[in-house]
Amino acid sequence: MLNLTERQKQILALVIRDYIETGQPVGSQRLVEVYELTYSSATVRNEMGALTEMGYLRQPHTSAGRVPSEEGYRYFVGQLMGNTDLPVPTKRMIVHQFYQAGTDIERWMRLAASVLAHQSQAASVVTAPHSDTSVFKHIELINTRGRQVLMVLVMTNGEIRQQMLALAEPVTQEQLSQVAQRLNNLYQGLNVENIQASGSPLEALEQDITKLIIEDIRQSSHILGSEVYRDGLNHVLDDPEFSEEGGARRALRIIEERPLLEDLITRTVLSTELGGVQVLIGGEGTYEELRDCSVVLARYGHPDLATGTLGVLGPIRMPYGRTISTVRFVANLLSNLVVDLHAE
Amino acid sequence: MLNLTERQKQILALVIRDYIETGQPVGSQRLVEVYELTYSSATVRNEMGALTEMGYLRQPHTSAGRVPSEEGYRYFVGQLMGNTDLPVPTKRMIVHQFYQAGTDIERWMRLAASVLAHQSQAASVVTAPHSDTSVFKHIELINTRGRQVLMVLVMTNGEIRQQMLALAEPVTQEQLSQVAQRLNNLYQGLNVENIQASGSPLEALEQDITKLIIEDIRQSSHILGSEVYRDGLNHVLDDPEFSEEGGARRALRIIEERPLLEDLITRTVLSTELGGVQVLIGGEGTYEELRDCSVVLARYGHPDLATGTLGVLGPIRMPYGRTISTVRFVANLLSNLVVDLHAE
């Protein structure tokens, strides 16, 4: 794993860079010419032979150039790539866009997905921030004509859930407001367990609504919160590597279908600390579904307030430097947003 | 346009049915054998020649079978197809699913998109119901720590908009509730124009919030409402006709990018009456972007309450009968939902 000479590292890095750029298998001679190496193509050939032996490179067939293996990409991302950062003008532009979005969380989410997709030319996913332990803040009951009542539930983290409920018999807005006020006083600042435990005597309507409240809070504690924002799905189709039969389909399904996405996020990101960016190359042996994809994921937010996940899915042949920096940068922006929303 | 003999109609219908099923150009002999026609392949050849002359059929090359032209599909859908309906068990299953979703609008939307995608094996889009002329019903202001205030705005049609606003200086929940109550009294049942016109003296905070209210109502009167639900984008990739370079990409972009979608909906559906289903085959000459797609769209809801749009995008070679009935059926379900939510 570590026994690479400096020259081997250099050649591996060049092969990967060149391949990422051109998409063509890269040969020894090309490498020497393009990057003006001080040693000959024969030497490069020997080294590439060694790297192939070690599993960092592959050759599609006997007489094509070399192509990085998943192992090779991983070594590159982990050891060779170095820490890249987005160019300042790009950062400025992104910040500006977010600035214009005001304080509308929904717009921030959409924008984050859009920026990720655009910058990395890949498909992106962003989940809304939510707290693992949602705390009741406020409830509002609004009469929408007759027996249909709109219930709006606000958590301390700013999350909102809404639901319609049908009553057995009509109730006036007066009565509803009274019920809401009573519940507000009772449950203010409590989490699910405490609400369940609070033994105040309730009338029928209040009991029903309390049940709904508990259910809603439970749901909002779920990993994916309520909303998932996606963008750049069309980029998946641009990538020539996905044009092979079925490749694109699998990739799309992962992003589109909630269960798959949820599984992915649960198993990888939740184990990452908040600042870090997780890179998953070619499924890493565990995920058959993303055999020929790479995923760059990060969590954002603040552990005490609310957290969310965002990430990018693209082909294995992906400009990792740029993608990783973008993901990190956007994650930071969103983290700041979360903190700001809760700041006093 | 009308001068088709009965036999020509029959042959045209059979060609289209067969092609939709198999995806292969259909020849005269196959037609006679499979559908046990009482006349010979030579006769069929003559008729197919005539149909080709008239522009309803095409031949990919001299010696392949015939393939429907866009004109042909249009004739088929308009004149030949007849009114199909979903099988009763299918309907029952769909209704059951919706029943289980309770009264959560968001879940209904997601479910509608999912059902459409699944039944028609194509990509689907559903927009949330909203009223063209949103009317103020209720506002709620909630203090979320310090100077950040959450504003929840409810319209008479049950639509909800939420927004964060930052105040210059901290305010207590008491004060916020008072402001909200005052605004509620003032604006109850008014639309944008009336709110703007109402000349009551307001203090600074109230003025700011009124501005936001107006802006929000304006936005919610926008065609696409706030949320667009999509599903089945992966089906776009399954279709062999989309595997040609770029075909799938264009299709995906139409669904994914708001402006394109908005344009499509504005120009087609808004001119349709509420019960009808609009079928757009191959762009109909106007839409270059969906040259090789067909779109089946419908509006749902109730003109006085709220309306939304839903539809399916797939390849031109699409099982129109099934798709159209599905779209119609789901549209009806959602219409009922809208009415129910407003029922007294």
Place this chain on the structure above:
DNA sequence: TTTAGCACTCTCGTGCCGAGAGTGCTAAAA
């Protein structure tokens, strides 16, 4: 008006060939 017969056309799969690219090995040079 319909049908049988037949020549004609076009696609598609297969196999073959030569050009091109890149390798691996060997033997000489540093």
Place this chain on the structure above:
DNA sequence: TTTTAGCACTCTCGGCACGAGAGTGCTAAA
């Protein structure tokens, strides 16, 4: 011992020809 030049070898890929198969259009008979 390491690097390099040289060279034979391997493999892909684009063209091309060829034959099978499918379907048509036309003509002449029923």
